[in-house]
Amino acid sequence: MALCSVIGEALIIESGRRQSNDQVTRTISTFCAFRKLTFAGMAYLSSVLIMIMPKQQLFLMCSVIPLVVLMSAFFIVENEDCRQLSVKEQWSKLFNFIKKPEIKRPSTFLFISMLVPSAGTALFYFMTEELHFDPELFGRFAAIQAFASLIGVYLYAYIFRECSIRKLYVWTTVFVSICCMLSIVLVKRWNLMLGIPDTAFVITDSSLLQLVGEINSLPIFIMATRLCPPGIESSMYSFLWTAQFLGLDVSTYISSLLTHAFGIGARHFEGLVHLIVFCAVAHVIPIFFVNLLPESIPKTPEDDESDTKPCLQDGG
Helix, strand or coil: CHHHHHHHHHHHHHHCCCCCHHHHHHHHHHHHHHHHHHHHHHHHHHHHHHHHCCHHHHHHHHCHHHHHHHHHHHHCCCCCCCCCCCHHHHHHHHHHHHHCHHHHHHHHHHHHHHCCCCCHHHHHHHHHHHCCCCHHHHHHHHHHHHHHHHHHHHHHHHHHCCCCHHHHHHHHHHHHHHHHHCHHHHHCCHHHHCCCCHHHHHHHHHHHHHHHHHHHHHHHHHHHHHHCCCCCHHHHHHHHHHHHHHHHHHHHHHHHHHHHHCCCCCCCCCCHHHHHHHHHHHCCHHHHHHHHCCCCCCCCCCCCCCCCHHHHHHCC
């Protein structure tokens, strides 16, 4: 499925090569919207089915989805390139692309922003062990978060696309830090004193974080789309995802060490509030590296001097 996702992203880049910034933003937003809607439906459906179906039948049913993807591949219309790049040429183009300051600096920033530790795992155990949330409820959370991401996509596409990328990131990061602090209300059970159910509070908090996170990440991917030369579309998106997930992996280890340092266990949550405060403050750290981001997205796609360019223009 990851391979299919990368191919889909490459097709989006190809379709947006001759489009304006507004058109590219709408194209990528539409692609993200369909992906988020699909994820929302599947997340909730999976959480329900796992409670009413035997696991063997559930796996058999899930095996049908790759077959549907296989059949849909025959309906993709592709331009035939008159010259195929060798593996060496593709690697050379990718490295030259990565070395560009317009890509290297935002990619570095993307990696740094992903390094921020999170109290998410500790909060998950708190919700299962202390609040006794069931799988269906977590599926509902995932579905609503996907819808929140969808709203974030369209907010950026229609409201924030003309904003300065740096200013947008600074203000959204401060907002995320404040939202992270709200988890203290849940841990201390203050929400019940205010008459707010646990589920409603968690859904609101997590949805806001998901919405803002989507607004933060879209400008970098749109900018990379504008600068990507022909022939390495899939590799470019794979590189950006690699930078993001590598940062997330390191963040997971940092979060685990912090969870242990604050004495949090499966049934011991005395240090959870301190962990939440630490992680919320840490969310502000990437702001000090915001100069790695450009002020705005480039207006025109990067010119490419390779002899593959006329092939892509003429479709063969």
